[in-house]
Amino acid sequence: MVSLSDLEEFRHEVRxxxxxxxxxxxxxxxxxxADYYLGGSNPEFSHPDQKRWADLMAEKGWTxxxxxxxxxxxxxxxxxxxxxRDEMSAIGARSPLNSFGIxxxxxxxxxxGNEDQKSEHLPKIVRGEITWCQGYSEPGAxxxxxSLQTRAEDTGDHYLVNGQKVWTSFADKADWIFCLVRTDNxxxxxxxxxxxxxxxxxxxVSVRPIKLxxxxxxxxxxxxxxxxxxxxxxxxxxxxxxEIAKYLLTHERETISGFGQDSSGRTLAEVATEEIGLGAxxxxxxxxxxxxxxxxxxxxxxxxxxxxxxRDEAKAGQGLGAASSIVKYCGTxxxxxxxxxxxxxxxxxALAWEGEHCDDGEMxxxxxxxxxxxIEGGTSEIQLNIVAKRVLGLPS
Amino acid sequence: MALVxxxxxxxxxxxxxxxxxxxxxxxxxxxxxxxHDELGYSAQLWQEMATMGWPxxxxxxxxxxxxxxxxxxGIVLEQVGRNLSASPLEASALVGATAVAELGTExxxxxxxxxxxxxxxxxxxxxxxxxxxxxxxxxxxALKQSDGxxxxxxxxxxxxxxxxxxxxxVARTAGRPGDETGLSVFVVDADTDGVLVERVVMVDSRNxxxxxxxxxxxxxxxxxxxxxxxxxxxxxxxxxANVGMAAELLGLSAEAFERTLEYLKVREQFGVPxxxxxxxxxxxxxxxxELELARSIVLTSLQAIDxxxxxxxxxxxxxxxxxxxxxxxxxAEAIQMHGGIGMTDEADxxxxxxxxRVAQQTYGDYSYHLDRFARLNSY
Ligand SMILES: Cc1cc2nc3c(=O)[nH]c(=O)nc-3n(C[C@H](O)[C@H](O)[C@H](O)COP(=O)(O)OP(=O)(O)OC[C@H]3O[C@@H](n4cnc5c(N)ncnc54)[C@H](O)[C@@H]3O)c2cc1C
Numbered sequence: 001m002v003s004l005s006d007l008e009e010f011r012h013e014v015r016x017x018x019x020x021x022x023x024x025x026x027x028x029x030x031x032x033x034a035d036y037y038l039g040g041s042n043p044e045f046s047h048p049d050q051k052r053w054a055d056l057m058a059e060k061g062w063t064x065x066x067x068x069x070x071x072x073x074x075x076x077x078x079x080x081x082x083x084x085r086d087e088m089s090a091i092g093a094r095s096p097l098n099s100f101g102i103x104x105x106x107x108x109x110x111x112x113g114n115e116d117q118k119s120e121h122l123p124k125i126v127r128g129e130i131t132w133c134q135g136y137s138e139p140g141a142x143x144x145x146x147s148l149q150t151r152a153e154d155t156g157d158h159y160l161v162n163g164q165k166v167w168t169s170f171a172d173k174a175d176w177i178f179c180l181v182r183t184d185n186x187x188x189x190x191x192x193x194x195x196x197x198x199x200x201x202x203x204x205v206s207v208r209p210i211k212l213x214x215x216x217x218x219x220x221x222x223x224x225x226x227x228x229x230x231x232x233x234x235x236x237x238x239x240x241x242x243e244i245a246k247y248l249l250t251h252e253r254e255t256i257s258g259f260g261q262d263s264s265g266r267t268l269a270e271v272a273t274e275e276i277g278l279g280a281x282x283x284x285x286x287x288x289x290x291x292x293x294x295x296x297x298x299x300x301x302x303x304x305x306x307x308x309x310x311r312d313e314a315k316a317g318q319g320l321g322a323a324s325s326i327v328k329y330c331g332t333x334x335x336x337x338x339x340x341x342x343x344x345x346x347x348x349x350a351l352a353w354e355g356e357h358c359d360d361g362e363m364x365x366x367x368x369x370x371x372x373x374x375i376e377g378g379t380s381e382i383q384l385n386i387v388a389k390r391v392l393g394l395p396s
Numbered sequence: 397m398a399l400v401x402x403x404x405x406x407x408x409x410x411x412x413x414x415x416x417x418x419x420x421x422x423x424x425x426x427x428x429x430x431x432h433d434e435l436g437y438s439a440q441l442w443q444e445m446a447t448m449g450w451p452x453x454x455x456x457x458x459x460x461x462x463x464x465x466x467x468x469x470g471i472v473l474e475q476v477g478r479n480l481s482a483s484p485l486e487a488s489a490l491v492g493a494t495a496v497a498e499l500g501t502e503x504x505x506x507x508x509x510x511x512x513x514x515x516x517x518x519x520x521x522x523x524x525x526x527x528x529x530x531x532x533x534x535x536x537x538a539l540k541q542s543d544g545x546x547x548x549x550x551x552x553x554x555x556x557x558x559x560x561x562x563x564x565x566v567a568r569t570a571g572r573p574g575d576e577t578g579l580s581v582f583v584v585d586a587d588t589d590g591v592l593v594e595r596v597v598m599v600d601s602r603n604x605x606x607x608x609x610x611x612x613x614x615x616x617x618x619x620x621x622x623x624x625x626x627x628x629x630x631x632x633x634x635x636x637a638n639v640g641m642a643a644e645l646l647g648l649s650a651e652a653f654e655r656t657l658e659y660l661k662v663r664e665q666f667g668v669p670x671x672x673x674x675x676x677x678x679x680x681x682x683x684x685x686e687l688e689l690a691r692s693i694v695l696t697s698l699q700a701i702d703x704x705x706x707x708x709x710x711x712x713x714x715x716x717x718x719x720x721x722x723x724x725x726x727x728a729e730a731i732q733m734h735g736g737i738g739m740t741d742e743a744d745x746x747x748x749x750x751x752x753r754v755a756q757q758t759y760g761d762y763s764y765h766l767d768r769f770a771r772l773n774s775y
Contacts, residue, residue: 302689
């Protein structure tokens with residue numbers, strides 16, 4: 001008899017476990033942003049099963065499959081994590097927990113944090129007990145992030161932080177913020193930046209929500225007024241935070257490029273067929289839209305193949321230069337095109353914002369939200385600059 | 397299959413690239429053009445390719461090939477694209493041999509494929525009749541006789557048709573133009589009575605032919621595949637052909653892009669390299685990103701051929717459409733960014749857009765494949 005290879009055995013085990021533990025309600029498509037479970041000390045649930053599902057997954061470390069098990073992660077290899085992903089998508093299982101902690105801070109702490117920081121923060125991220133927000137941008141420092149001005153003064157036993165952050169997503173819900181602060185003004189603008197972890201409940205931190213054009217207000221301004229931050233909350237070396245900032249941005253870009261998948265799980269072609277109808281020749285009755293749909297679907301195929309290739313090449317130690325910039329640029333521009341087309345396909349029905357039978361304007365809100373994809377995490381123009389300069393070596 | 401080249405494939409890519417850059421560089425294409433070479437390719441180069449086994453890369457070992465696969469053939473075709481190397485590799489090995497392998501009987505494969513693999517026998521596909529690729533509209537007739545068929549009709553855009561030893565001819569044994577059924581495929585010796593070949597040098601300086609078949613008699617063993625049932629297997633042959641052409645388009649686009657990039661770094665205006673202008677940097681970066689997408693879909697499609705993926709058709713059309721789009725973008729931008737020099741015959745950059753235009757049009761262009769992709773996805 002042929003014995004199953006280890007990976008196949010793992011697949012069987014995963015399939016069995018998911019079958020037994022993933023609640024039916026968590027095997028349905030995510031319909032809106034509110035459907036994502038974000039964790040935190042004041043969690044919000046759109047379904048009672050959300051917590052159970054996240055807890056069960058966290059117990060196995062599968063909210064963060066590849067993190068080391070000593071910090072609560074799943075300790076899986078890339079191959080095993082890919083199997084878990086496959087098996088989850090095979091039953092349509094939702095991602096149990098979504099957070100900046102998982103997608104951004106965690107990887108940065110694993111790379112640059114000290115032992116205390118890792119064992120303090122990582123397990124809480126895995127279990128979704130605390131949520132993080134990102135304090136990078138400032139009113140005068142967006143694309144030119146390194147010109148940030150928020151100061152952290154070393155007063156001996158702690159840092160005294162003063163300044164303002166802006167566009168801090170979910171700052172009003174977050175328990176902690178990871179910040180870029182200036183600890184030194186004497187060198188070039190990339191020097192003297194430090195990476196600091198700050199508890200939002202600290203005295204002197206205040207937050208003001210800003211409404212987005214989509215009508216949502218996950219956006220905030222964050223103010224620091226003489227905030228005392230213990231020195232053990234400095235990640236990496238003082239003044240050497242830029243490297244960590246960039247490392248984290250790489251993860252952010254890859255995360256953002258995956259946003260905005262059609263939540264209903266239907267392809268554009270299916271939506272188009274339903275909304276517009278086929279002519280006697282089996283073709284969509286609007287020839288211009290048909291062409292737009294086909295062009296976009298071809299590009300989506302090429303993009304999906306690129307995501308696979310990036311993963312496979314990374315595994316094989318080859319790899320695209322600046323893959324994260326290309327993926328961010330292409331992925332977010334495609335998302336925008338996809339939602340523009342969705343709006344056209346749905347026609348008049350996509351315009352309703354409030355009222356009965358309009359799902360709270362889910363469609364137009366999602367469409368407007370995608371406009372941010374090519375701004376947040378570094379604009380498309382900045383990604384193109386990075387490719388031009390770093391990958392193609394074009395002169396300044 | 398992982399979407400990466402393994403060590404053997406990387407080695408094949410590098411060897412093929414080096415060989416072609418040395419033995420069949422763009423200068424050779426110029427020479428063939430300027431000397432109005434009779435073959436339109438170098439016979440010696442073709443023999444060297446044969447020595448390396450290239451014509452038989454995708455042909456199974458039992459039929460005298462290397463038994464590697466279409467991924468490997470695609471890797472070589474990408475390098476062919478980079479160097480704009482003229483040879484019978486596309487018409488004969490990519491298309492002709494594939495038609496025999498997909499449609500032929502064991503006996504036909506045994507008698508034909510080893511000779512192709514050895515570089516002794518070349519094929520040309522005689523399919524298109526009007527100015528556009530429309531296999532279903534084939535009108536050319538094959539009239540059944542007591543002992544075989546009689547072919548009557550005219551074909552255009554028969555690549556390498558003036559040099560091929562044998563033609564693979566698509567004709568109608570039943571039905572009317574537009575029908576899927578009734579199409580049959582025949583193998584015809586180019587020197588058969590009634591075959592009239594008129595050479596046409598194309599915009600890319602490569603060769604094609606208009607071929608008339610006037611009462612051409614074909615014996616019973618000249619039928620490739622079932623009578624009247626060629627449409628489906630022919631589609632698969634064309635899927636493979638299109639992915640191969642896409643690999644070539646990828647190579648020529650990548651090369652045109654890299655040459656342009658180099659130019660952006662050295663050409664100075666206003667006292668600075670033109671590549672320091674952001675307007676050009678962003679266009680260059682977009683082209684690079686598009687080329688990465690193109691590379692992914694080509695590799696995915698090549699692997700889908702070898703993996704006997706049954707969704708190949710839609711993927712192949714997506715792949716060809718994408719590469720038509722990317723090649724159009726990149727080759728036109730290449731000329732634009734070279735400025736006046738880009739418009740001169742003396743500069744090589746203009747040769748890329750010419751080859752791209754022909755490769756795009758071959759076996760269905762952008763709109764054909766976008767339409768086919770949509771149809772295969774039921775909309
Ligand atoms: C929905 C959303 C969520 C966000 N969440 C967070 C968050 O959680 N935490 C956080 O810290 N930040 C967050 N951001 C901020 C985001 O990272 C910044 O908005 C972004 O980096 C752009 O900065 P800016 O808004 O100041 O635009 P600016 O930098 O003022 O840019 C304006 C325009 O000029 C262009 N431009 C600027 N410089 C160049 C150049 N050199 N070459 C060419 N064009 C250029 C830009 O591309 C853009 O089109 C978020 C933004 C959005 C929209």
